[in-house]
Each structure stands twice: as structure tokens, then as C-alpha cells.
Amino acid sequence: MKLGIALSGGGIRGIAHAGVLKALEDSGIKIDVIGGTSSGGLIASLYAMGYSPYYIYILFKKYSKDIVNINTTPIISGIKSFMLNKKLKLSGLKTGKSLEKIYDEAALRKGIKKIEDIKMPIVIPAVDITESKEYIFTNYIPKDEDKSKYITDISVGKAVRASSSFPAVFCPCEFRKHRFLDGGALDNIPVYEVKKQGVDKVIAVNFDADTVDDESNIMDIAMKTIDIMGNKISEKSLELSDFVLTVRTDKTGLLDTQKLDSCYKYGYESVMEHIDDIKNILNN
Numbered sequence: 001m002k003l004g005i006a007l008s009g010g011g012i013r014g015i016a017h018a019g020v021l022k023a024l025e026d027s028g029i030k031i032d033v034i035g036g037t038s039s040g041g042l043i044a045s046l047y048a049m050g051y052s053p054y055y056i057y058i059l060f061k062k063y064s065k066d067i068v069n070i071n072t073t074p075i076i077s078g079i080k081s082f083m084l085n086k087k088l089k090l091s092g093l094k095t096g097k098s099l100e101k102i103y104d105e106a107a108l109r110k111g112i113k114k115i116e117d118i119k120m121p122i123v124i125p126a127v128d129i130t131e132s133k134e135y136i137f138t139n140y141i142p143k144d145e146d147k148s149k150y151i152t153d154i155s156v157g158k159a160v161r162a163s164s165s166f167p168a169v170f171c172p173c174e175f176r177k178h179r180f181l182d183g184g185a186l187d188n189i190p191v192y193e194v195k196k197q198g199v200d201k202v203i204a205v206n207f208d209a210d211t212v213d214d215e216s217n218i219m220d221i222a223m224k225t226i227d228i229m230g231n232k233i234s235e236k237s238l239e240l241s242d243f244v245l246t247v248r249t250d251k252t253g254l255l256d257t258q259k260l261d262s263c264y265k266y267g268y269e270s271v272m273e274h275i276d277d278i279k280n281i282l283n284n
Contacts, residue, residue, distance in 0.1 A: 003282065004033035004199035006191045006241065007040030008206040009184040013249045014039025015060045015260050019267025020205055020245065022053035027275050033197040035123035035190040037183040041163040045103065045156055048120040049110045057264050063102050096161040096170045104157035115139050115159050116152040123193040125183030126162040129172055134186045142196040191237035201282060204241035208248045243281050245270055
């Protein structure tokens, strides 16, 4: 039996996916195909290249501030500009070049330059905002599919940067004729694309939407909105999965690097709490 896993986007909470993969490994469950959107793509690409879940966690702790290096100013400025009917200048947003560089270096350490060089089947969605169309970065194009939708000859760094270019935080990622933004705009949990890779069963991993109360700040509200949209977009994908693992995140903000440790722990614990159910579904 071939097993696939689809990892959702969710900002810094994505490190929980490393905890999920670690728990599955510790439980003797082998992943054959992996897919991820946005932060899910960050984890999926490292895992597919051969980095262990715990090492991925260490890498995130080491480089998270360099990757993020941001506060809420761009988001606040964007809202203010919108309210005043002004155009938001892209120069005020992050380019994502630091993320691209870090991932290209991580890939080169494994002798990998482009997505097509990765051995483990992987899919990472992104959205071209000019065409309003989803593209998939992958090393294996499914048979009988529209090949124009799939991109294989892109560097690992550029692919994850494109899928993770969250609106109002990062500039669109340009690649050839494309201008890519966060893949979560159309496919926050790429279950369908993982299935196309020929797996028998798929585990989908998403995040529990935190509650909003009187003590919530603008980032809490933004994350709640993102979760609502992401879960709505992903309804059909979740229906296609064989098991949905929902990870709690304890009000972790989009770029809240101080909660990396707890998110990793939540991911691990979520698997172990449901390991019997997961094994039963995989064995049936």
C-alpha cells in the first residue's frame, strides 16, 4: 500500500507538520508521497529531500527569524491603504528572497537544484495572480493530465517561496511569465494532487481554528479569517482524504516564532492521540 500525506498552510504553525511526520515515523508508518501548501510546502520539500522531521524542526528554529524578519506593519499598512483608497506599494512588503536562499542551500546540501531532482514524489501548489490559476510544482506529472499546469524545472527555493508568498506580507514571486502568490488561495490542503501521484490512501493535516474573544488582537482575527477561508476552500479535498488530522495551535499567530516549540509538540501529540485510528484506517 502506498500512503500519501497532504500538509496544509498556516504560517509558523506549519512546524507542527514536522511533529506529525516525526510521530508517524516513530509509529512505523512510512510516507510514500508528500504534498504541502505554503508552510506545508516548506516542511514537505525538506522531508522529500531526505531531511528528518527532527532536523527540519531544528532548521526552523535556526532560520525562522531570518525567514520571517517581519512584524505586523505590512499587514496594518495594507489595511490602512485599503481604507484610504490608496494603492499598497509592493516595496513595503517582504520579497521572500531570504527564504528562497535558505531552501536552495538546503537543497544543494542534498545534491538537489530543482524540484525534478527530488526522488520522493512531491506536490506544492501556488497561484498565478495574473491568470487566477493554480499551478503545481512537482517531480512527477500525473498521466493524462494537462501538462501545462505542472512545473518541474524550478528551483526548490523558488517553488517554496512562490507557494508561501502570503498576500499583504510577501511580494508576488516572479518566475518566467508567472506572478505567484500563496497556494492556499485555491488549494490549502493538496489531497487531490497527492492522490494523483498513485497512492492508495491519504492523510490530510490541517489546523484547528482558534476562537476569537475580547482579548484577541488583529493578528488573531487575521488567523481566524485565514482558517475559515482555508477550511472552506479545502472542504472537497478533506472529503477525498482517508483520515483528517486536525492539530490544535493555541492561538499561534501567522509569524509567531516564539511558539515553534509548542507547535512541534502539538503536531506530535495529535498523531499519538489518534494513532490507533490512523493504523486501523491504513490497515483496512
